[in-house]
Amino acid sequence: MKIPFSILPGRILKRISLFRPIASVLARRFSSLDILLKQARSDIDKEEYITAALTNSLMVFTLILITSNLVQIYLKLQLISFSIFVSAAVALFVFINALVYPSIVVGRRIRAIERNLLPALQDFQAQINSGVPVFNAMVNISNSDYGEVSKEFAKAIREINAGKSQIEVLSDLGAENPSIFFRRSLWQISNGLTSGANMIIVVKESIKSLADEQVIQIQEYGSRLSPLSMFYMLIAVIFPILAVTFITILSSIISLPPLKVKAILWGFYVMLFFFQIMFLGMIKSRRPNLI
Numbered sequence: 001m002k003i004p005f006s007i008l009p010g011r012i013l014k015r016i017s018l019f020r021p022i023a024s025v026l027a028r029r030f031s032s033l034d035i036l037l038k039q040a041r042s043d044i045d046k047e048e049y050i051t052a053a054l055t056n057s058l059m060v061f062t063l064i065l066i067t068s069n070l071v072q073i074y075l076k077l078q079l080i081s082f083s084i085f086v087s088a089a090v091a092l093f094v095f096i097n098a099l100v101y102p103s104i105v106v107g108r109r110i111r112a113i114e115r116n117l118l119p120a121l122q123d124f125q126a127q128i129n130s131g132v133p134v135f136n137a138m139v140n141i142s143n144s145d146y147g148e149v150s151k152e153f154a155k156a157i158r159e160i161n162a163g164k165s166q167i168e169v170l171s172d173l174g175a176e177n178p179s180i181f182f183r184r185s186l187w188q189i190s191n192g193l194t195s196g197a198n199m200i201i202v203v204k205e206s207i208k209s210l211a212d213e214q215v216i217q218i219q220e221y222g223s224r225l226s227p228l229s230m231f232y233m234l235i236a237v238i239f240p241i242l243a244v245t246f247i248t249i250l251s252s253i254i255s256l257p258p259l260k261v262k263a264i265l266w267g268f269y270v271m272l273f274f275f276q277i278m279f280l281g282m283i284k285s286r287r288p289n290l291i
Contacts (some may be wrong), residue, residue: 004101005094006056007063014274016159024048027226030064036102039178040109061091112148113179114289118210120153121185122144125203134189134199135166152177167193180208181290210290215289224286230278236272242266 024047027033030266033046038110042049068083120141128160142154152173167190176184192202244265251261 003052003056004097005060006052007059008056019051019058020047021156023050023054026050030099033099033102036106038176040102040105042113043100049102050099056098057091057095060094061087061147064090082132110179111150111289112183113177115291116146116149117179117185118207118214118290120144120149121203121207121210128203134193135160149182152182153234155251179289181213185210214288214290217290219290221286221288225283226284228279228283235275236279240268240272 008176016018028051030046032090033049033186037044037046037049051138065083065087067078068074068086072079072083112123123144123146124137124165125139126197128134132140138153139157143152144150156169156173159172160166163221170190170193174183174190175181177186189200193201247264250256
């Protein structure tokens with residue numbers, strides 16, 4: 001997995017063992033990092049990842065420090081302590097960002113899986129209802145366009161073809177997957193295969209459970225949007241109107257230069273533009289994964 005803000009490729013960073021002793025100590029404090037790396041489909045363990053993150057942070061610190069000192073020499077300034085502080089702050093930010101990055105990747109995978117989970121299970125049910133065996137239905141899902149769900153089933157098919165039992169593969173795949181709904185669905189299918197239950201009923205119950213959860217998430221999403229819409233109306237509609245009215249009246253009273261008035265109005269325009277982008281991102285981040 002790529003290290004964010006990395007200067008060198010990850011395969012080179014993890015081979016530099018300069019910070020391996022420090023990484024071993026830090027690895028004990030970040031016990032969940034190992035699970036996150038596995039769920040993010042990373043091919044390195046947490047000690048290698050922390051070593052690469054520390055090495056990259058040191059390189060960022062050195063690069064910024066050298067660049068800032070060259071700029072100071074060019075401008076004939078003496079702000080060495082300030083350069084060290086800024087370089088250390090940026091390097092610390094890069095290191096913390098690297099530690100948080102696996103959870104961001106896992107969150108993206110969860111959204112990508114759960115967005116296509118219900119349609120994939122409905123397709124799976126339709127195939128089983130038509131008499132298609134479970135393995136063949138899994139092959140068809142892996143070859144369909146269901147994003148991460150198809151990739152997960154493709155991985156299961158490869159392991160089954162390699163000689164592992166179908167039940168064991170589904171259980172292991174569920175244990176390693178970050179999505180609780182995908183994990184629950186796989187375990188229901190695996191338990192159904194183990195007990196010899198009617199797979200049509202098993203998949204139907206799994207779909208019903210997901211549909212009920214989808215309705216709950218939609219209701220919760222609607223309840224979150226109500227205060228957000230009021231906040232948007234207040235900041236993006238009411239406040240600008242009052243601000244423009246106040247600036248217009250104030251400029252006429254104290255005779256502000258037209259250039260300053262235009263600068264203030266353009267400042268409000270830029271502020272509202274970035275606020276609306278932030279607001280759209282907030283709404284997108286709160287959108288339920290199952291819809």
